[in-house]
Amino acid sequence: xxTVTRRGFIASAGAGAAVCAAAGAEKEDxxxxxxxxxxxxxxxxPERQLHVVPPGAGGHRNFSTRCVGCQLxxxxxxxxxxxxxxxxxxxxxPEMGFENGYCRPECxxxxxxxxxxxxxxxxxxxxxxxxxxxxxxxxxxCIAYTEGVDCSACAEHCxxxxxxxxxxxxxxxxxxxVPVVDSMxxxxxxxxxxxxPARPMPAMTVEGLECHRExxxxxxxxx
Amino acid sequence: xxxxxxxxALVNPQPAPDAPAMTMRTGAHGERVSLLGYGAMxxxxxxxxxxxxxxxxxxxxxxxxxxxxxxxxxxxxxxxxFDTSPAYCRGESEKVLGDALAKHPRDKWxxxxxxxxxxxxxxxxxxxxxxxxxxxxxxxxxxxxFYLLHSIGGGGKDSMKVFNGRFIDNGMLxxxxxxxxxxxxxxxxxxxxxxxxxxxxALAMHDKVHWDFIQIQLNWVDWHHAKEVNPRNVNAxxxxxxxxxxxxxxxxxxxLLGGRLAKVNERVMRKLVPLDPAxxxxxxxxxxxxxxxxxxxxxxxxxxxxxxxxxxKTYSPLKPLGEREFAALERAAAAFxxxxxxxxxxxxxxxxxxxxxDIPGIFGYWETALADDALPDDPTDPSYAxxxxxxxxxxxxxxxxxxxxxxxxxxxRCKPHCPQAIDIPAxxxxxDRFIEKLRxxxxx
Numbered sequence: 001x002x003t004v005t006r007r008g009f010i011a012s013a014g015a016g017a018a019v020c021a022a023a024g025a026e027k028e029d030x031x032x033x034x035x036x037x038x039x040x041x042x043x044x045x046p047e048r049q050l051h052v053v054p055p056g057a058g059g060h061r062n063f064s065t066r067c068v069g070c071q072l073x074x075x076x077x078x079x080x081x082x083x084x085x086x087x088x089x090x091x092x093x094p095e096m097g098f099e100n101g102y103c104r105p106e107c108x109x110x111x112x113x114x115x116x117x118x119x120x121x122x123x124x125x126x127x128x129x130x131x132x133x134x135x136x137x138x139x140x141x142c143i144a145y146t147e148g149v150d151c152s153a154c155a156e157h158c159x160x161x162x163x164x165x166x167x168x169x170x171x172x173x174x175x176x177x178v179p180v181v182d183s184m185x186x187x188x189x190x191x192x193x194x195x196x197p198a199r200p201m202p203a204m205t206v207e208g209l210e211c212h213r214e215x216x217x218x219x220x221x222x223x
Numbered sequence: 224x225x226x227x228x229x230x231x232a233l234v235n236p237q238p239a240p241d242a243p244a245m246t247m248r249t250g251a252h253g254e255r256v257s258l259l260g261y262g263a264m265x266x267x268x269x270x271x272x273x274x275x276x277x278x279x280x281x282x283x284x285x286x287x288x289x290x291x292x293x294x295x296x297x298x299x300x301x302x303x304x305f306d307t308s309p310a311y312c313r314g315e316s317e318k319v320l321g322d323a324l325a326k327h328p329r330d331k332w333x334x335x336x337x338x339x340x341x342x343x344x345x346x347x348x349x350x351x352x353x354x355x356x357x358x359x360x361x362x363x364x365x366x367x368x369f370y371l372l373h374s375i376g377g378g379g380k381d382s383m384k385v386f387n388g389r390f391i392d393n394g395m396l397x398x399x400x401x402x403x404x405x406x407x408x409x410x411x412x413x414x415x416x417x418x419x420x421x422x423x424x425a426l427a428m429h430d431k432v433h434w435d436f437i438q439i440q441l442n443w444v445d446w447h448h449a450k451e452v453n454p455r456n457v458n459a460x461x462x463x464x465x466x467x468x469x470x471x472x473x474x475x476x477x478x479l480l481g482g483r484l485a486k487v488n489e490r491v492m493r494k495l496v497p498l499d500p501a502x503x504x505x506x507x508x509x510x511x512x513x514x515x516x517x518x519x520x521x522x523x524x525x526x527x528x529x530x531x532x533x534x535x536k537t538y539s540p541l542k543p544l545g546e547r548e549f550a551a552l553e554r555a556a557a558a559f560x561x562x563x564x565x566x567x568x569x570x571x572x573x574x575x576x577x578x579x580x581d582i583p584g585i586f587g588y589w590e591t592a593l594a595d596d597a598l599p600d601d602p603t604d605p606s607y608a609x610x611x612x613x614x615x616x617x618x619x620x621x622x623x624x625x626x627x628x629x630x631x632x633x634x635x636r637c638k639p640h641c642p643q644a645i646d647i648p649a650x651x652x653x654x655d656r657f658i659e660k661l662r663x664x665x666x667x
Contacts (some may be wrong), residue, residue: 031640032342033314035282035571040579040625100624106663143632151632158654160422197578197632 043194045059045199051190052096052208054082054103055130056111056120058213067093067118073110079103079144081190096132098190098206103160104133128160130188130214133188135162135181136192142196142203148176154192154204155179160215162186178202185215225272245301246517248543250472251410251435254368256333256520260474261297261531262306263320264570265524266290280574280585285312287318287385294323295491300535303332304520308373309354310339310391310572310597321362334362335369335412335474335662338399340389341377341640348393349631355399370408371438372398374642375425376417382479386421400432400579410435414476416642419457422465436476436519437466442484443511443552444559445477455644465517478512479505479523481568488594490558492627494551498639505530506537511552512633514543562597565589565650566643573637573647580646581626582637588621589654599661609660618658 004132050060054073057063069092070156074082079101082094096103105128111121123132135154143149145168155163169175181204188206196202244256270283294305305324307316316502317336324332336358359367378385390396398622402408412434415422425434439470441459449456466473479485485505495507503508512521521538525531544552567586576582592598594612599610618627630650638647 005592030342030344032339033310033312034574035280035311036282036575036578037581037626038575038579040623042625090490091623102663118653137277151634153630153632156655157629180510195629197630 002165008024012185029153030090043196043199045099046193046201046205047203048207049206050133050208050210051090052133052190052206053212054096054119055115055127055132055187055212056108056112057118057132057212058120059209061186061211063094063118066116068116069093070115072115073114074108076113078107078109080179089163094177096190096206096208098193098202100194102190102194103136103188110184128187130212131187131215132216134183134186134202135188136191136207137179138183138198138203138205139178141198141201142178143176143198144176145203150176151197152177153195153197157191157195159189159191160185160187165193187215240568243539245535245539246513247301248472250519254333254409256304257302258518258520258541259302260306260335260522261294261302261532262476262522262524263316265305266316266524267313267526270508271319271424277589278570279569279585280576282313285315287319287323289528290319290439291323291426293376293525294320294327295527296528296531297535298327298331299625300539302535304368305332306522308334308337308339309358309522310337310341310373311568312603316360317361317600321364322432325363327363333368333370334364336362337371337373337388337570338395340395341373343388346388346393348395351389351393351395351396355402365559366407366409369412369436370402371411372396372413372425375413375415376419376421376641377639378418380642382418382421383424384578386424386631396432412471412474413436414438414505415462417455417459417644417646422457423460426465429471434471436474436478438522439463439466439475440477441475441515441518442478442480442508444480444484444556445546445555446511447553447558448556448560451560452564453643453645459632463517463636467515468515470519473515473517474519475521477514477568479508480566481570482530483568483590483594484508484559486591486594488516488559489553489596494555498551503533507552509534509537509597510542510544510548513538513541516593561593561602563593565646565653568643570642573639576637577634579626580628580631580632580651581622582651584622584626585628585651586645588618592617600657601622602664611664614615615658615661619647628652630660631655 040080053060053063074084074094081096081101081103083097084092085095104125108124111119139145144151152165155165163179164180165177166174166180167173167177190206192204193202194205196204206209243313247255266368267286268281268283269286270281275640305320307320309317314538338351338354340346340354355546372390375386376382399408399411403411413425439462441463444452445459447458447460463473487504509521565586567583569583569587571583574580597608597610599614628651631648633648633649641647
């Protein structure tokens, strides 16, 4: 007999919720009356292979050796991105999560308050060139891919202009477009993950980088 | 006065016997209709949210007690035209209106409702007929005083096809004409938004159909500047003159452009205050719409009792505008129009957005800022920093995080529903980009 693992159970529950969300979107065809407002589900928190630490940290090694877990940056973060880790190995050390907001390009607050040198002070200009992670696309969740919705949420809001929308049918310019991430440009700010309408999990999630690095100068930020 | 009437008067003040009466107009069959009509599209909800309070959509139940008070006040003060539709307020408008009117004698009120068969799924004769019969049932009546083909002229390029599909090919117009003959419909007409071609086509049917009334959008901005507000709209003057030539009574909708003309706009008021310093913008707008003699009634979606009280006063009796005032409003209209304007009237036809975006709320916030000259669009303005702070703060305070413009996926399902033909996703993006730019300029 096939046993249901915890992982399998949660995954199938998630798939069910996705179907419900899709049904909500489909309901439009039955629209007979006006007004009202649809329920909104907050985005889920994805499991990351590698957690993300803020720009200015340099990378995981610098960050984890210097951070004293004082929570000053967590308090200072105006976008609610930084929060203490739940991982016992990094207890109290902050990490980034994007369900409440994303690491906005004009903000350098965490570096300004860090007393331990775990997050270096950087300028907003510098920040735009630091890779802290890269976005990964999950086709099975993306509404552009699964439902053919003309969704441009991630590409529209990417501060690094790292997401290109490409038609799935080479011969038809108007066929549904799916997002393609240019990892040379993606800095890992989490805008796409934060604004992705897919539920229960965003179809774009950020994976952290072990060592932060700089965007190549010639890639030139267009925005 | 007995004890009963004393307490009744205390709770619900009746108009003084010598209070000036509401101006009345005469319909196609001699009906005496009040110049102010009650629009049942913007009912108050129990959470206090409504279309002009930044937050647009709401799922909260309608505040029945407030509605009842408004209807009672209307009838006591001579308002006798009540306009609803099966589509309004998530489909609850007719029932709420029918229940509220039921306590008043049938000869005290006229009710107007519509064939709102927008979705092709209900274009069939049976489904459309069922919609009409449901209206009769929900309104607790055996006849509808004013019945409209709801919002003809929509459908973009296919507007003629949509018109024929909704009313002609399914035999609904013929059916409604028979109902009129049988006396179950007393007046038959249509409401119009959008494609002028369809308006003229329907008007050309007048010799055969004899429209008893036609409902159009008219206000002092749309009079001459409808095309500037929106290229697809038709100047109200053109529409009104076409009706006037044929002697068809005009019912007016959007006299305040969804409340946008009730807002004090300094650029506008500069033109109006010298003529009448005490008049409110809403009074100007209602006097404008009421001045035209062929106008039967001016509909107003009055959310709260104070709106009803104020509008009743404006029309009891109507003080028509003169030449000088028309000229001032014409100048005001030019000042009202701004390139940045989003012509949303908060009708909620686009709602609910499948992704939960509060479309009318976002556009309402934008328009209010524009009217207040509070849009931080010029960094060289000495008050830019203050305007920026307020604008961002207000946006975050009044619109829930998951319902803001940035959450628009651009799927476009809202677009065909907008009677003002606004490119909603493009406008949401415009607002979003403006806000994004503001946020980034924080350290400038």
